[in-house]
Amino acid sequence: MKNIIGIYTSPRGHWVGDGFPVRTLFSYDTMGKHISPFLLLDHAGPADFTPTDKRRGVGQHPHRGFETVTIVY
Structure with a gap:
């Protein structure tokens, strides 16, 4: 049986660019010693945006070019 290495809570949400708010569930900063390869897990929940002509x-x-996997549930 594997041991639980910790229980983590999500910090406050933050913006990725000006495009969408996310909550980082775990990242290399918090779990780098325990996970390999490099892995991020962000939650981008529903968000309302007012209409605008500005591109978002x-x-x-920093990690442009990495493979992205999206899980929709």
Whole structure:
């Protein structure tokens, strides 16, 4: 049987670019000694945006080019 290494709560949400709010459930900063390969898990829940002509999104990003997997439930 595997041991539980910790119980973690999500910190306050933060914005990724100006495109969407997320909550980071775990990241390399918090779990880097315990997970391999490099892995992030963010939750991007429903969000309401007022209509605008301004483009939203993420430009240059620290992990641009990494493989992204989206789980929709």
